[in-house]
Structure formats: C-alpha cells, structure tokens
Amino acid sequence: MIRIENLSLWYGADRSLPPAVNNLSLEIKKGEFYTLLGPSGCGKTTTLRSVAGLEEPQLGEIYIDDELVFSDKKQVRVPVYDRNIGMVFQSYAVWPHMTVFNNVAYPLKNERPRLSQNAIRDRVMNALALVKLDGFENRPAPNLSGGQQQRLALARALVREPKILLLDEPLSNLDAKLREEMCVELREMIKRLDVATLYVTHEQMEALSMSDTIAVMNQGDLLQESSPLEIYGAPRNSFVANFIGKSNMIAGKVASVDPAAGAKTCVVETSIGNFTCRWLDALEVGRDVTMVIRSEDVAKLKPDESVNVNGADGTVGSVLFLGDIFEYWVSVGDIDLRIKLEDGDLSPGDAIRLNFPEERCLALTR
Amino acid sequence: MARSLRLPALPGFGVRGDRKHRVDMLPRVMVGLVCAASTIILGLVLMMIWMSFYKELDDILDFSFNFSLVNYVSVLTDPFNLRVLIDTLLFAIIAVLVAGFFGVPAAWLAERTDMPGKTALFTFMTIGLLIPGFTVAMGWVFLLSERIGIINHFLKNLFGLSEAPFNIATILGMGCVEGVALAPLTFVMTAALFRSMDPSLEEASYASGSNVLQTFRRVTLPLIWPGIMAAAIYAFIIGFAAFDIPAIIGWSNRIYTFSTILYIFVNSDSELPNYGYAAAMGAVMIPLAILLSWWYTRMQRNVARYQVITGKGYRPRLIKLGRGVYLAWGFLVVYLCLGQVVPMAALVWSSLLSFFQQPSLRAVKSLSLRNYEELPWELIATGAKNTAILVVLAPTIVLVLSLAFSWVVLRSRIRHRAIFDFFAFLPHAIPNIIFAIGLLLTSLFVFKDYLPVYGTIWLILIGFVIVRLSYGTRMMNGALIQVHRELEEASYISGSRTWGVFRTVLIPLLSPAMMYAWLWIALLSYRELTMATVLGGPESSTLSMVVFGLWTVGGMGTSSALTVIVVLCLAPLLALYWYISRKANVIREEHGA
Ligand SMILES: Nc1ncnc2c1ncn2[C@@H]1O[C@H](COP(=O)(O)OP(=O)(O)OP(=O)(O)O)[C@@H](O)[C@H]1O
Ligand SMILES: [Mg+2]
Numbered sequence: 015m016i017r018i019e020n021l022s023l024w025y026g027a028d029r030s031l032p033p034a035v036n037n038l039s040l041e042i043k044k045g046e047f048y049t050l051l052g053p054s055g056c057g058k059t060t061t062l063r064s065v066a067g068l069e070e071p072q073l074g075e076i077y078i079d080d081e082l083v084f085s086d087k088k089q090v091r092v093p094v095y096d097r098n099i100g101m102v103f104q105s106y107a108v109w110p111h112m113t114v115f116n117n118v119a120y121p122l123k124n125e126r127p128r129l130s131q132n133a134i135r136d137r138v139m140n141a142l143a144l145v146k147l148d149g150f151e152n153r154p155a156p157n158l159s160g161g162q163q164q165r166l167a168l169a170r171a172l173v174r175e176p177k178i179l180l181l182d183e184p185l186s187n188l189d190a191k192l193r194e195e196m197c198v199e200l201r202e203m204i205k206r207l208d209v210a211t212l213y214v215t216h217e218q219m220e221a222l223s224m225s226d227t228i229a230v231m232n233q234g235d236l237l238q239e240s241s242p243l244e245i246y247g248a249p250r251n252s253f254v255a256n257f258i259g260k261s262n263m264i265a266g267k268v269a270s271v272d273p274a275a276g277a278k279t280c281v282v283e284t285s286i287g288n289f290t291c292r293w294l295d296a297l298e299v300g301r302d303v304t305m306v307i308r309s310e311d312v313a314k315l316k317p318d319e320s321v322n323v324n325g326a327d328g329t330v331g332s333v334l335f336l337g338d339i340f341e342y343w344v345s346v347g348d349i350d351l352r353i354k355l356e357d358g359d360l361s362p363g364d365a366i367r368l369n370f371p372e373e374r375c376l377a378l379t380r
Numbered sequence: 381m382a383r384s385l386r387l388p389a390l391p392g393f394g395v396r397g398d399r400k401h402r403v404d405m406l407p408r409v410m411v412g413l414v415c416a417a418s419t420i421i422l423g424l425v426l427m428m429i430w431m432s433f434y435k436e437l438d439d440i441l442d443f444s445f446n447f448s449l450v451n452y453v454s455v456l457t458d459p460f461n462l463r464v465l466i467d468t469l470l471f472a473i474i475a476v477l478v479a480g481f482f483g484v485p486a487a488w489l490a491e492r493t494d495m496p497g498k499t500a501l502f503t504f505m506t507i508g509l510l511i512p513g514f515t516v517a518m519g520w521v522f523l524l525s526e527r528i529g530i531i532n533h534f535l536k537n538l539f540g541l542s543e544a545p546f547n548i549a550t551i552l553g554m555g556c557v558e559g560v561a562l563a564p565l566t567f568v569m570t571a572a573l574f575r576s577m578d579p580s581l582e583e584a585s586y587a588s589g590s591n592v593l594q595t596f597r598r599v600t601l602p603l604i605w606p607g608i609m610a611a612a613i614y615a616f617i618i619g620f621a622a623f624d625i626p627a628i629i630g631w632s633n634r635i636y637t638f639s640t641i642l643y644i645f646v647n648s649d650s651e652l653p654n655y656g657y658a659a660a661m662g663a664v665m666i667p668l669a670i671l672l673s674w675w676y677t678r679m680q681r682n683v684a685r686y687q688v689i690t691g692k693g694y695r696p697r698l699i700k701l702g703r704g705v706y707l708a709w710g711f712l713v714v715y716l717c718l719g720q721v722v723p724m725a726a727l728v729w730s731s732l733l734s735f736f737q738q739p740s741l742r743a744v745k746s747l748s749l750r751n752y753e754e755l756p757w758e759l760i761a762t763g764a765k766n767t768a769i770l771v772v773l774a775p776t777i778v779l780v781l782s783l784a785f786s787w788v789v790l791r792s793r794i795r796h797r798a799i800f801d802f803f804a805f806l807p808h809a810i811p812n813i814i815f816a817i818g819l820l821l822t823s824l825f826v827f828k829d830y831l832p833v834y835g836t837i838w839l840i841l842i843g844f845v846i847v848r849l850s851y852g853t854r855m856m857n858g859a860l861i862q863v864h865r866e867l868e869e870a871s872y873i874s875g876s877r878t879w880g881v882f883r884t885v886l887i888p889l890l891s892p893a894m895m896y897a898w899l900w901i902a903l904l905s906y907r908e909l910t911m912a913t914v915l916g917g918p919e920s921s922t923l924s925m926v927v928f929g930l931w932t933v934g935g936m937g938t939s940s941a942l943t944v945i946v947v948l949c950l951a952p953l954l955a956l957y958w959y960i961s962r963k964a965n966v967i968r969e970e971h972g973a
Contacts, residue, residue, distance in 0.1 A: 068869055094872040095880075096401045101873045107866035111888045120884070124875030170874070 015210035016042040021074030034060045036234035045208040051221040052231035058214040067094035100171030101180040108155045115151035121174045141173040179211045255306040264305045286347040291377040303377045309352040311374035315367040324370040406878040410784040418803040424818035431659035451660035468637040471555045472619035478559020482715045483566025491574035494698040508564035512907035517628035519723020524548035549633035560719045573607035606682035613676040621811030623910035639813045662814040673809035731940035751941035763926040774844040775901035782852030808850035816914035835917035843911040859893035
C-alpha cells in the first residue's frame with residue numbers, strides 16, 4: 015500500500031551535511047500497522063510528511079496504492095490534495111472555527127463528483143460513531159476534551175475511507191490512562207477498517223503493544239525493521255537494543271566461536287569475565303562486540319549456588335521500588351548493571367551472585 | 381522551476397506533463413502579486429535615485445544620459461538645507477519627548493493601576509489616534525499664534541504685555557503640537573508592553589520591600605525600556621516625516637521641516653519645480669531612514685526577549701492609587717484638553733465667525749453659520765467622492781496584498797522569501813513624501829503616455845496602498861504566525877487547494893485581525909494629507925486636501941467649518957472601529973492567544 019524506495023531528504027540546501035532522512039526504504043501492506051520508532055529528531059515526522067506530500071524529498075520514490083506519487087528521477091510530484099490519505103497531526107489540527115460535524119464533513123466537501131448533503135451527513139455520522147463521538151456533532155470543536163479532539167481528528171482522517179492512514183504521535187498529548195485506552199481502541203479500529211497505517215512515536219511501549227511491524231530509526235537511518243517480538247528479543251545492533259527496553263551493555267571481544275554447525279554461539283571476553291552469548295550475524299574471533307542483556311533477564315543466584323558459565327559476583331549499589339518490581343544497580347568489577355528482581359530483600363552493600371542466562375545474552379557488533 | 385518553488389507551500393507546482401492532477405493556481409497568483417508590488421516599491425526608490433542625478437528637467441524628459449552630481453553637491457552644501465535638517469531633527473525629538481511624557485504614564489495608569497474610567501481613557505486615546513493632525517494644528521494656531529492667538533491675547537491683556545508671550549510657529553511650538561498628536565500612538569504601543577510584561581517580576585520587587593516608585597524605577601522601567609525605545613523610534617520616524625502640522629503652522633512663519641521643504645521644491649508656485657533637487661534630497665535621507673528602521677527592528681527583538689506568553693485568565697496585580705486617582709485623572713484631563721478639547725473648541729469657535737475675533741460678548745453676538753453656508757460645496761463633493769473611493773479601495777487592496785505577502789513570506793518555500801518582507805516594510809522606513817515624489821515623477825515621466833494616471837485619484841490610491849502595505853503586512857504576519865501550520869496542512873490533506881485553504885480555514889481564522897486592519901487603514905486613508913497633496917490635482921482632491929487648500933489661501937473660517945464637518949463624519953466610522961476592535965479583542969482572548 016505504501017512503498018518508499020531510497021528516500022533522502024535534506025532540509026538545507028547543503029547536501030554535504032547529513033540528511034534528515036537517509037536512503038530510507040520500507041513497505042507497508044494493506045491492513046498493516048507499521049510503526050516508526052526513534053528518538054527525537056531522528057526523521058520520523060519528516061518521513062511521514064514526505065509520504066503525505068507536505069515535504070518534498072530530494073531523492074527517492076514513493077508509491078501509494080501502487081501509484082507513483084513522488085519520484086525525483088521521473089519528475090513525479092502528486093500534490094498533497096490529490097493523494098487521498100488520512101492523517102492525524104500531532105497537534106490534532108482540529109479547526110477551531112467549525113463544529114465537530116463540519117470538521118469531519120470538510121474532506122467530503124472536497125470530493126469530486128460532489129456528494130449529496132444526505133450522503134455527507136450519513137458518512138459523517140458513521141465516522142463519528144466509529145470513534146464514539148456521536149451526539150457531539152453540533153459542539154464547537156474547541157469545546158472538546160483532549161481525548162475527544164484526538165478522536166475527532168481520527169474521524170476526519172477516516173471519513174474519506176482513505177487507503178492509508180498517517181498518524182504522527184497522536185497519543186502524545188494524552189495522560190497515561192487515556193493513552194492506554196486509546197492505544198487499544200486505535201488498534202482495534204485500524205484492524206477493523208483494514209487500512210495501511212504508518213504510525214510515528216517515540217514511546218517504545220506504545221510501539222510494542224500496537225504494531226505489526228516496528229522500524230527503529232536513528233539520525234535519519236532505518237536501523238531495523240521487525241515484528242515487536244523480534245525487535246525486543248533479537249535487536250540487530252546496540253542502538254536498537256538500548257532504545258527498546260532497558261538493556262545492559264558490556265563491551266568485549268570475541269574470544270572463541272562454537273565450532274559446531276548451527277550453534278551460533280561464541281564466548282565474549284569482557285572486563286568482568288568471559289560469557290557465552292548468542293549471535294545473530296556470524297562473528298569471527300577477535301572482533302570487538304557489545305554483549306547485551308536485558309535487566310529483567312539477569313537472574314539472581316543463591317549465595318552458595320554456582321553455575322558453570324555466565325556467572326558473576328557483585329555488590330548492590332542502590333534499590334528502586336517500581337511497584338510491581340524492584341530495580342537494583344549492581345556493581346560487578348568496574349561495571350554497573352541494572353537488574354530487575356521480584357524480591358526486595360537486598361539492601362545497598364549486600365553481596366549478590368548473578369547469572370546471565372546463555373540464551374538471553376546477545377553479542378552485537380559495534 | 382520546481383526547484384525553487386517547492387512543495388508543500390505551493391502544492392501543485394512541479395506537477396509536470398501530468399494532466400490527471402489539479403493545478404494549484406492561487407500560490408502562483410500570490411507570488412505574482414508580491415513580485416509586482418515589490419517591483420513597484422523598489423522601482424519608485426530607484427526612480428528617485430535615478431532622477432537625482434539629473435540637473436535639467438529636459439534631460440529627464442529626453443531620457444538622456446547627462447548624469448551629474450550637481451544636485452547632490454548643492455543639496456549638501458546649501459546651509460539652508462542643513463538648517464532644515466537640524467530643525468527637523470529637533471522637531472522630531474521634541475515631538476517624541478512630548479508624546480512620551482503624556483503617552484507612557486497614561487499607558488501605565490491604564491494597564492497597571494486600579495484607576496477608574498479606563499474605558500473612557502481608551503476611547504479618548506483612540507479618538508486621538510484618528511483625529512487628523514491638521515485639525516489639532518489649526519486649533520493651536522487659533523490659540524497660540526503670535527497675531528491672533530486667543531491665549532496670547534488674553535495674557536497680553538491680563539499682564540499688559542506689549543508682545544505676545546507665545547509663538548506656536550516655532551520648532552518648539554510645532555514639536556509640542558506634533559508630540560501631543562503622537563501621544564495616543566505612544567500610549568497604544570506602550571500599553572501593549574505593560575500588558576505583556578510578567579507581573580511576577582514586579583511582585584518580587586514588592587516582596588523585597590520596594591515601594592511603588594522604587595519598583596517602577598528599578599524593575600518596570602528597565603524591563604520595558606527596549607519597548608519604549610522601539611515606540612520612540614517609531615514615533616520619531618513619523619515625526620521626522622510629518623507634513624501636515626509643520627505645513628499648517630510653520631509655513632506662514634517660513635519655518636520648514638524636511639517634508640514641507642520637499643513639498644515646496646516639487647509644488648512651488650513661483651518657480652519651475654526642481655525635481656532633480658528634490659530627488660537628491662530624498663535620496664540623501666534614505667540611508668538615515670534605513671538606519672532608523674534597522675534600529676527599530678533591533679529594539680523590537682529585545683522587546684520579544686523580555687516578553688512572556690501568558691496563558692488565559694492571568695491578571696497582573698493592579699496598583700492601588702488611593703488619593704492618587706485625582707492626580708492621575710488631573711494629568712489625563714490636562715492631556716485631553718491640550719490634545720483634543722481645547723484645539724477642537726478653538727476650531728468650532730473660528731468656524732462660527734466670518735472673520736476671526738477674540739472671544740468677547742460682541743463676538744458671541746456675531747456667531748453665525750455663514751462659513752458653513754459659504755463652503756465650496758462642489759469642491760467638497762469631489763473631495764468627498766474621492767475620499768470615499770480611497771477609504772473603500774485602499775484598505776481592501778492593502779489587505780489582499782498583505783495576505784499575499786504574509787503567506788509568501790511565512791508559508792511558501794520560495795528561496796529568499798524574507799526579502800519580500802523587507803520590501804513591504806520599506807515604505808514605512810522611508811518618509812512618505814519620498815514615495816509620493818517618486819510616484820509623481822514616475823507618473824509624470826515614465827508612465828505619462830502608457831498609463832495616464834497623473835492627476836487622477838488612482839495615482840493617490842497607488843500611493844496610499846504602497847505606504848500602508850507595511851502596516852498591513854505587520855498585522856497579517858502577526859495574525860498568521862498565530863495560526864498553527866497544521867491547521868492548513870490538515871486542509872490540504874483533506875483535498876483542498878490553496879484557495880480552499882484560504883476560503884475555509886485561513887480567512888475565517890484571520891477575519892478579526894483582517895477587519896481590524898481594514899478599518900484602521902480606512903481611517904488613516906480618511907485623514908491622510910501628505911501623499912494626497914503631493915499627488916493630487918484639481919480633479920483628484922480629497923477632503924483633507926480641500927481643507928488644506930482653504931487654509932493656505934487664508935480661509936480660516938471656512939477651513940475650520942469644513943474641518944468640523946470632516947471630524948463629525950468620523951463619528952460613525954469611529955463607532956464601527958470601536959465595535960470591531962472590541963470584538964477582535966474578545967475573539968483573541970477566547971482563543972487564548
Ligand atoms: N522545517 C525544518 N527545517 C530544518 N530542519 C528541520 C525542519 N524540520 C525538521 N528538521 C530537522 O530534521 C530532523 C528530523 O526532524 P523530524 O521532525 O523528522 O524529527 P522527529 O523524528 O519527528 O522528532 P520528534 O520525535 O521530536 O518529533 C531534525 O534534526 C530536525 O531538526
Ligand atoms: Mg515529530
């Protein structure tokens with residue numbers, strides 16, 4: 015439904031500076047919920063706006079519903095108003111001088127051939143019912159709450175039944191509870207309507223819970239594109255590993271590689287000992303790597319218990335109570351590790367014996 | 381072409397060989413308008429500079445290339461010009477000081493104290509903004525001129541003086557009158573400053589044990605100083621270019637300022653107009669004008685640095701005046717008398733006498749409406765018709781152009797678009813009379829055959845539009861910046877082209893500001909004298925020109941009578957202005973902007 019090929023965009027005229035979006039390619043299928051995730055300023059909004067036609071990239075091609083809408087080489091630039099997309103802006107962009115009804119009816123009034131008044135009314139009411147705003151149609155739009163305005167923006171984006179939907183951090187202005195509710199509603203609605211959705215956020219929880227596919231971006235580059243499970247469990251590089259979930263990163267060097275075919279493990283030598291890790295891409299001995307383990311994957315051993323591999327001794331530095339779980343900072347040698355445990359019976363200064371389960375340790379190239 | 385005019389500001393640009401998609405016309409139209417208007421503005425300035433290099437009128441007419449620096453040499457070496465320059469500077473400085481003396485304290489009282497009757501104060505100040513400067517000038521001539529001044533006569537009789545104690549026809553006198561006339565402008569500009577200043581800064585000072593005066597001196601004043609300086613420069617630019625007050629008061633006594641002397645060079649009755657000389661004189665002033673406006677913009681930036689965006693419902697702590705209320709209103713009443721009541725009363729008095737007399741019982745008996753009956757009604761009818769054309773068309777055209785300018789500067793992605801903003805501001809920086817002369821010369825020499833606008837009302841219209849463009853674009857820039865860009869983008873996404881975005885989103889959202897600007901420009905066009913006198917002819921005279929004409933031929937009674945009528949005609953416009961500006965305010969507050 016949406017296909018982007020080798021898209022690059024510079025904001026300034028100077029092409030020797032790094033671009034806001036760098037040689038980005040992606041494809042979103044019908045009904046797919048696709049999320050662009052990344053830190054602030056990494057180029058998510060820019061990508062989205064390029065698809066919408068609100069920015070003009072310098073290089074690349076964009077297809078919407080198999081129609082070429084932008085191409086630098088073929089000189090194709092379909093104007094925004096002819097792209098037939100639905101978009102929810104970060105600020106909602108609800109028109110303050112119109113009622114709820116008129117806000118939603120607006121895109122229909124631009125349809126050619128013209129729609130009858132009745133047809134417009136029916137479709138507006140349907141769209142409002144879809145976002146559970148029926149009964150509000152005569153309200154002035156500014157008199158809605160934040161969550162209602164957001165749903166109004168969604169209704170306006172959906173009323174033309176566009177084939178693709180672009181959402182730029184639509185939940186960022188909501189409070190935590192409302193956001194959780196809206197997450198669920200939004201995903202259900204999009205699945206029901208079966209529309210290709212490009213969703214932009216910098217909240218990893220939002221991305222993990224809603225998406226079919228997540229693409230992590232940094233500084234204009236698309237780093238990894240996978241399902242939520244895979245991106246969480248098998249990040250391709252240390253940036254992704256660190257950005258999704260709280261991971262411990264330990265610098266090291268490959269000491270040996272398991273010679274057995276299909277074993278995909280190696281031993282990483284670090285300043286706090288040698289650890290056996292999984293790899294995703296084949297590694298050779300001597301390579302500089304980062305060993306990654308998530309804070310919830312580190313296990314605590316009993317003081318007298320010991321393991322053959324991947325064990326370490328440390329001292330508790332500080333404890334943080336997070337409600338359902340305790341978070342400890344543990345010093346092992348010269349490295350501080352973040353560890354999540356269910357029991358809170360350790361206090362600062364206590365000795366602790368740790369185990370890094372082999373299947374949870376990843377060796378990533380730097 | 382698609383490179384320089386990029387999406388999305390100009391959606392539809394760059395769609396090539398592709399008939400499937402609709403073309404977006406409006407952006408191209410707007411860019412065209414903006415380029416045309418900029419060309420005219422720049423052309424006028426260049427025209428004048430070009431003219432300034434010719435000695436002989438015939439050479440200009442022949443388009444020959446007999447360039448010379450003679451005009452510059454004579455402008456710069458003539459000691460008379462130096463005197464005029466110094467006089468003009470003094471005049472403008474006195475005007476700024478007087479305007480500040482009345483305007484700043486009045487603004488402080490209106491915004492930061494619990495003084496009662498603020499609505500009345502704002503009303504009077506608005507009226508003061510709109511009353512033509514020549515009205516006040518005429519009134520003061522009747523009060524303080526050496527020969528007939530009522531106050532002078534009174535004091536002479538009272539103390540048995542042999543000479544009149546005051547003479548209004550001096551730089552000091554004219555400067556004071558100009559200052560009184562500029563005080564409402566200073567008031568409006570500084571009131572906005574006091575309103576937007578963070579009140580907690582003052583509160584912190586009170587909390588540290590300072591009293592009202594100490595706080596004003598140590599905290600309030602330093603904080604708003606850049607804003608006051610900006611207002612002062614703004615008033616200075618106006619004072620420096622002022623024409624009506626120096627012309628009404630000074631001419632009889634051969635006291636000239638920059639604008640009046642320039643006017644004489646191009647409109648002299650006794651000699652051939654010396655266009656080249658006038659052009660050189662104007663050209664010499666341009667660097668000063670640009671310097672002033674650069675300074676002004678710098679000050680404005682400093683103002684922005686101190687300003688705080690305040691949310692809804694914030695109310696600064698108001699200082700309780702207590703007994704000081706009487707002092708405050710006493711001060712304001714003095715100002716209102718000097719600025720409006722007394723000169724207007726003198727005008728009315730003069731309009732009721734067939735020849736000017738000092739107030740006495742005998743004079744009261746001879747009051748009559750003869751002057752009103754004897755007014756040259758045919759001339760007035762022409763003037764009224766022309767003024768009506770200007771009052772309707774000038775603000776309308778200015779508004780359309782301003783919208784185009786603001787959109788191109790703020791929303792399009794044309795390269796170097798900021799330069800258009802500078803072009804639009806140029807007419808404010810450069811004294812209006814310079815633009816008027818540039819326009820006059822152009823219409824006389826360049827367009828004389830192709831576009832016979834010389835001597836018609838359309839020439840004045842062009843002049844008015846050009847000089848008001850700076851104001852219009854300032855207003856529209858301010859309003860457009862407040863509209864979140866995504867509101868327009870959402871409209872594009874919904875399938876509108878730029879025209880649709882304007883019609884359904886931008887114009888409804890900008891309409892309060894547009895109405896306000898329209899009315900304000902209409903009122904300014906109603907009272908304008910400077911450009912009209914330079915550009916007008918017998919067929920194209922406006923109401924203010926008729927008044928001015930009557931005055932210069934010595935018809936004191938009739939010109940007073942006509943002035944009274946002109947001011948009375950302002951009343952309905954004023955009421956409309958008042959209504960709309962209140963509505964605009966209400967809307968602005970409702971949107972929390
Ligand atoms: N109009 C612009 N002019 C110049 N640079 C811009 C413009 N808009 C964005 N940028 C720059 O391009 C880069 C990418 O910006 P973008 O808005 O796409 O970030 P983002 O990923 O959406 O960030 P956020 O999560 O903060 O919204 C940033 O470095 C930003 O500063
Ligand atoms: Mg963004």
